[in-house]
Amino acid sequence: MALALSADGQLKLVIFDCDGVLVDSEDTCCRISAEEARAAGMNVPDEKAVETFSGMALPGVQEVIEQKTGKSLGSDWAAKTQARFVAAMKDGVEPIDGVYAMLEDVKKLGLPVRVGSNSSGEEMEAKFIATNLTKHFEGRIHSARDMGIPKPRPDVYLHAAREEGVKPENCVVLEDSNTGARAAVDAGMMCVLLRKAGEDVPDWPNLVVIHHLSDFAPLLQKALQAQRQSA
Template sequence: MLPRAVRPDGRLRLVIFDCDGVLIDSEGLSCRAVARELRQIGLDLDDEAAVHRFAGKALTAIKIEAEAETGRALPADWAATMQGKLVELMRREARTIDGAHGMLTAVVGLDLPVRVGSNSSIAEMDVKFGRTGLDRFVADRIHSARDMGKPKPDPAVYLHAAAIEGVAPDDCIVLEDTDTGARAAQAAGMACVLLRPLDHPAPDWPGLFRIGHLSEFAPFLERILVSQGRDGGRS
């Protein structure tokens, strides 16, 4: 059965966003920076292949993969050091996904509360949202799976966001762009919308919906609200 959030007999009460690849266009920047570092220990991986391979993954998981593939040990603090480098990179170069400002404005206009659950650290998200101006939508409503020590696909960050809001998991909907993140939403018992070009492959999972551009998300939510008799969130 579909999560209650998207059913006509349910009630959508919370929207949770992933950060990278959904609100902030940082996946490419981050993955290429990680690839440059890992090529120094002999990982044979070009920048574009790194984006496909590492998008949505925690640095700790990437470290384990790289060590297994190369047979070389990275420093114990590699993930923390790399995180610091990414924070500085985002301070200079972070930008929004096309349509993010308009989409967030529209979602807030539906009277739906929003939160963010990401594998990025709070420090990195603060920099990204501050640089791009998205902090006005999500200030004090961001949650880090990395800082919790439970990166996606563990559902902990999504369950935590719902608990802080005081909302049951199956009254939430998540916007994600990676299979890893979608698995976390599914494991949390939440409905999930996957932001991905519609001609690209995607999992066929119950409770997983598709959009190709952020401009489609608020109308999708409004249709759910209308089906629940809520007049697009205004009642």
């Protein structure tokens, strides 16, 4: 089966993760998670926060803290921590470098876009308002947290494809975390992984690495040109 970046494939939809791909909020959310972990007795300094909690949905964060401390955080912990996330996002969050130009370039290619994230819909709304990204994704945002099936499960990406009316093999996902990349690959989609040069990359199939958002649209354009030529 030819995937969306192959010359004999068909690229029909681009799905973006949110944190670390569109908005730079992961440090803030991981730092809050680390604060909560320390309050429960788990030793996670701020400098280890991203390494420990990157890409994880709040139920997963809660599970890790409870396993490490042997304490129950309670049934309302995730909701309370999510409220802290939303408040932090409203105080200010930065766009990922190059995001506006990248989105315009993808739009010029005529490709529809959607978002699939482990963040809640409420969190993403706050983040997109703060970074002026709402207009790009209105009505096209999907939350794995709100679905109750967080990544690395592939469900949120499969749901986004169904909503667009396209097959998984016709989708490209832009991710930055191993958790999200696993979800995309398991969904049967092509995954483009945004990673700084020199950082570790999983040895998984259907994974392409870029180092800056400016590399993304040219990759899609090259695939579309090859597909038109082979049609």
